[in-house]
Amino acid sequence: MSYEMIALLMFASMMLMLLTGQRVFAAIGFVAVAAALLLWGDGGSEIGFSAAMKLMKWYPLLTLPLFIYMGYMLSESGIADDLYKMFHVWFGPVRGGLAIGTIGLMVAISAMNGLSVAGMAIGATIALPELLRRNYDKIMVTGVIQAGSSLGILVPPSVVLVLYGMIARQPVGQLWLAGVTPGLMMAGLFVLYIAVRCWFQPSLGPTLSKEERDVPLAEKLLLLRAGVLPLLIFFCMMGLFVLGYTSLVESSAVGALAATLAALVKRRVTRAVMGEVLRKTLGVSCMFMWIILAALCFGAVFDGLGAVRAIETLFVDRLGLGPWEILILMQLSFLLMGTFLDDTAMLVIVAPLYVPLVGHLGFDLVWYGVLYTITCQIAYMTPPFGYNLFLMRAMAPPEVTLIDIYRSIVPFVAVMAVGLALVMAFPQIALWLPQMVYAR
Incomplete structure (x- = not known):
């Protein structure tokens, strides 16, 4: 044979x-x-x-449980609730402002967690009921939460990029930095879409009532404190790493410690919270370890087997495909697999074939890691079996049907496809930051 x-x-x-x-x-x-x-x-x-x-x-593997612990500590201790209240007050007077604030919340959660599931859980339990209560269009806001939560696997400290780095043997620090600009760009495209659509269709995202908007400036400024802790945690974790004061593993330990101290300062650490955080951290960490x-x-x-060489021979010699044609076929295969597999399973299945082939074709493997992650974001939201679709259905209230959830993701998938095309066409969107930092 x-x-x-x-x-x-x-x-x-x-x-x-x-x-x-x-x-x-x-x-x-x-x-x-x-x-x-x-x-x-x-x-x-x-x-x-x-x-x-x-x-x-594999010493960098120590980052995995530490970042997972940090994310669960922040979500279980209620810091996300304070963040959403801040966004609620500051963005409420704008058309679609609460939806825009929800994207801001998702970016903050992504920067503190690294998992899409955490963002989805927080958005569906905190933001979605509030948006529906204020007469926001249920189809639009369902899409907002799904799209925003997908940023968790792109914005550092992305656990998916850690796994990619381990399997593809690429520096995790460079991968994280490569995900910063595309992640913020994607969030900016979401905000632009929401703002433009709500400007032309105000009924989709009404502003807060005059009574709710009439908040004293002193109180608004006081609410900004809710954003201070996440910023401090992110700086302690990523800032010290970028400045060269900590290694990758040390930055993950600093992030976990900072999240615990923040929860202690807010008096949110109880025996029940700590037990839940440790239980979830252990479960998710073990799952990822077995998969790796x-x-x-x-x-x-x-x-x-030499299967990588055989695939390269098939594409290049027999079919006569060019490097970009092969790359596009790879991305399409991710979208197809994403209809019934999650991001980790896709990476495990195709990494042994795709990663060496991408290197042989002359593409940058750090850049390709970002492409893979963005494609996973799209696949997460692609019917019929997109991972995020069923997570949303499990968490959404009864009035949000599965058909509503399917309809909600169409414009956001289009926006993400635009973002993917931009990163493919202009690799420096992803590569400029790691090149600048590591050139020091």
């Missing part, structure tokens, strides 16, 4: 196991170990063992 056929059978077996409802790490790891044993006999067992040792020796282990094992088998 040819190596190409073996690779195809491995992919088919893995997809079949995923469709039966098996856990991602179990499906990928089982196929990898079984293929190694069938191909190389007893010696194939060393592949899984080597992958485990490589994972345990399975990905490393799967990638090692593919390296042994």
Whole structure:
């Protein structure tokens, strides 16, 4: 049997196991170990063992549980509620102002969390009921929360970019910095869309009543304190890292400590909160660890098969495709897989093939990590089985139907596609900041 056929059978077996409802790490790891044993006999067992040792020796992996802990500490301690109250007062007098403020809230949560799920949970439980109560269009605001929460996997400290860096062997610090400008640009495009649409259709995002807008300036300024703590936490974490005072792992420890101190200052740390934070941190961290282990094992088998070279030969020599045509096909495959897989599963499945191929085609792997992440954002919101669609359906009130959720994401997917095209056409949007910082 040819190596190409073996690779195809491995992919088919893995997809079949995923469709039966098996856990991602179990499906990928089982196929990898079984293929190694069938191909190389007893010696194939060393592949899984080597992958485990490589994972345990991967020092940057310490950032993963620390950032997850930081995000859950901030969300469970109620700091997000204070942030939304600040945005509510300052943006309420503007048409669509509360929706714009929700995007601001999502950016702040993303900068403190690194996970899309946390932003979705906070937006659906805090912002959505308030927006609906104030007669905002339910379809538009549902899309706002889904689009805003997707920023969590692009804005640092993105956990997805940490995983990409580990699997693609790229510096996580550069990946984080590369995600800053595209993430802010994407948020700016969302705000621009909301502002323009609500200007021409004021009924979609009405302003606050005169009584609610009549807040004394002193009280408004007092509410700004809600934004001070997140800014301080972000500076302690990213600012010290960018300035060169802390390493990547040290910055994650500083962020976790700063989040805990902030919750203590606000007297939000109780035994129940701490227990919930630690339980969720442990659960998510273990899940990611198993997935990374399975990905490393799967990638090692593919390296042994020479499948990467075979795929490159198929695209370049047999089909005669150029580098950009191959890259666009890769992005389209991410969108297709995103209809039934989450970002981590997509990365684990295709990274062993795509990442080496992207490098061979002459593209920057840090830039490609940003492209992958933006494409995941779009795939998260793509019917019929987009990950964010079902998260929103589970958290939204009964009056928001699944059809409403599907309709809500159409304009935001178009906006994100524009953002993806801009980053593809102008790579320096993503690369200028890491190049400037690391050139020092």
